Structure formats: C-alpha cells, structure tokens
Amino acid sequence: MARGEIGFVGLGIMGKPMVKNLIKADYAVTVYDIVAEAVEEMATEGATPASSAAEVASKTPIVITMVPDSPQSEAAILGPGGVLEGASKGDTVIDMSSIAPASSKKIGEACDAAGVNFLDAPVSGGETGAIEGTLAVMVGGEKDIFEKNYDMLTAMSGSIVLCGGYGAGNTTKLANQIIVAGNIAALGEALVLAKKSGIDPKVVFEAIKGGLAGSTVMNTKGPMMLEGNFDPGFRVVLHQKDLHNAILTGKDVGVPLMVTGLVQQMLGSLINDGKGNSDHSAIANFMEDMAGVTIAD
Numbered sequence: 023m024a025r026g027e028i029g030f031v032g033l034g035i036m037g038k039p040m041v042k043n044l045i046k047a048d049y050a051v052t053v054y055d056i057v058a059e060a061v062e063e064m065a066t067e068g069a070t071p072a073s074s075a076a077e078v079a080s081k082t083p084i085v086i087t088m089v090p091d092s093p094q095s096e097a098a099i100l101g102p103g104g105v106l107e108g109a110s111k112g113d114t115v116i117d118m119s120s121i122a123p124a125s126s127k128k129i130g131e132a133c134d135a136a137g138v139n140f141l142d143a144p145v146s147g148g149e150t151g152a153i154e155g156t157l158a159v160m161v162g163g164e165k166d167i168f169e170k171n172y173d174m175l176t177a178m179s180g181s182i183v184l185c186g187g188y189g190a191g192n193t194t195k196l197a198n199q200i201i202v203a204g205n206i207a208a209l210g211e212a213l214v215l216a217k218k219s220g221i222d223p224k225v226v227f228e229a230i231k232g233g234l235a236g237s238t239v240m241n242t243k244g245p246m247m248l249e250g251n252f253d254p255g256f257r258v259v260l261h262q263k264d265l266h267n268a269i270l271t272g273k274d275v276g277v278p279l280m281v282t283g284l285v286q287q288m289l290g291s292l293i294n295d296g297k298g299n300s301d302h303s304a305i306a307n308f309m310e311d312m313a314g315v316t317i318a319d
Contacts, residue, residue, distance in 0.1 A: 031075045033054075034090070053065075053070070086118055099129050
C-alpha cells in the first residue's frame with residue numbers, strides 16, 4: 023500500500039528524478055507536464071499520467087510544482103487548467119520552483135483565499151542532488167503545514183529548513199544562488215590567472231582546495247573547469263534567471279547587489295554566445311575569453 027498520494031507538475035531535469043525518488047519511497051505519484059513525452063516517460067517508471075495540472079490536483083491532496091520561473095509557477099498554479107482549479111479546501115500546494123519571492127507571496131495569498139495550504143520550497147543541489155535525493159530544501163510557509171509534509175520531503179532531500187513565511191524559501195534560495203555564483207566567478211578568475219601565469223591550474227586547485235578558499239562549489243565545479251567539461255548540471259540560463267530575481271528583490275527591499283549584478287551580466291554574455299544551456303561553471307569561459315587562454319589543457 024502506498025504511503026500517500028502526491029501530485030507532481032513539471033517533469034524537467036529536476037522534476038523527473040524527484041518523481042522517481044517519491045516512487046522509490048512508496049508514494050503513489052500522479053504527474054503532468056506540457057511535454058507529453060515527459061509524462062509518458064514517468065508513466066513507465068510507475069507514475070499515473072494526467073492531462074492537466076488541474077486534473078493532478080483533483081486526484082491528489084498534495085501537489086508539488088517544479089517549473090522554471092515565476093510566470094510558469096503562476097500559470098501552473100493560478101492559471102486556467104492550473105492546480106487551484108482542481109484543488110479542494112484543505113489540500114496542499116508545494117511550489118519547489120526557484121522563483122521571485124514576490125510571486126511566492128502572490129501564490130500563497132491566492133491559495134489562502136481558496137482554503138488551500140501553501141509552501142514555497144525551492145531546492146539547491148542541481149541534477150545530481152535530485153537524482154541522489156540529497157537536495158537542500160528552503161521552505162517558506164506555516165510551521166504546521168511544514169511539519170505535516172516534512173517526512174514526504176525527505177524522500178527527495180538531505181536537508182529541509184523552514185526559513186519563515188511565504189517567500190522566505192525563495193529569498194533564502196536567492197541568497198544561496200548569489201554565493202554560488204560569486205564562488206564560481208572567483209574560481210574561474212583564479213584558475214585563469216594561474217594558467218596565464220604559467221602555473222598548472224590542477225596544481226593550484228590541489229594546493230588551495232583544503233584551505234580557507236575550499237568549498238563545495240570549488241570541489242564540484244573546479245574539476246569541470248580543469249577538464250573543460252561544461253555539460254549541464256545547472257544551466258547558465260537558469261542561474262542568470264535566479265540572479266535577475268535576486269536583483270529585483272534587492273531593489274524591492276533596498277539592498278544593492280553589486281557583485282550579483284556583475285556576475286549576472288557575465289551569464290547574460292554567455293547566453294548571447296549560445297552557451298545558455300551549458301553548466302553554470304561555464305562562467306569560467308567568460309574569463310578565458312577575456313584573457314585569451316583556456317584552463318583545460
């Protein structure tokens with residue numbers, strides 16, 4: 023017998039492995055995506071297909087959404103054929119998309135008006151974390167709703183923290199993305215400096231990774247830069263979106279984000295160069311192009 027019934031809307035690079043982990047944890051999962059092939063693929067993994075987000079919500083008491091940005095979240099939950107159209111009072115919507123905090127608050131207020139519970143619960147950890155079920159989840163919403171859904175979220179996650187009210191999860195995620203982007207940019211600059219100075223970047227990486235400069239970002243993204251491997255785990259275009267949302271949020275609350283703005287422009291340049299679907303470690307490509315060298319041999 024299934025542990026519970028879960029709906030899932032959004033079967034992209036993150037959504038698919040998250041659904042697989044829910045199924046492995048013995049949840050019955052009903053799925054929908056605008057891409058029919060993605061729904062069919064998850065059906066072969068044991069999920070039940072649906073023809074709309076509203077149908078998913080009509081069949082399950084808890085619906086998770088995992089889509090690219092604020093407009094998609096609002097459409098999937100608030101729009102025609104959306105989750106609220108099929109949801110009943112007392113149901114729960116958990117938006118695990120990384121979106122603008124203001125959009126999370128808008129969705130949360132609409133859910134409240136409909137008598138539906140809401141959590142904004144963006145994640146960090148990329149495709150690898152989604153596959154391994156080790157995502158870090160940053161949650162905004164009411165404590166009792168958070169506690170009711172905590173065990174279910176552990177099927178996909180290694181860390182789950184309630185950060186505050188509606189929008190707090192996504193504000194925390196933006197803080198995370200600022201730090202990650204700054205780390206990747208600094209690492210790219212450092213390895214390009216080493217290469218152009220005639221020092222083997224691999225040696226520099228080994229020498230500094232155990233010191234104060236060492237970080238999870240360095241250990242994950244450094245080897246990609248050293249190998250020239252920018253296959254996506256988290257795409258440039260998505261990180262650019264996150265930093266754009268961070269800048270908008272900073273404007274709303276009166277916080278200048280100068281480093282964030284600079285790295286966001288680097289990501290925009292990479293998108294213009296046709297590298298939007300590369301891994302965000304390709305920020306190093308920007309430094310390489312400016313310096314006229316490549317980190318990899």
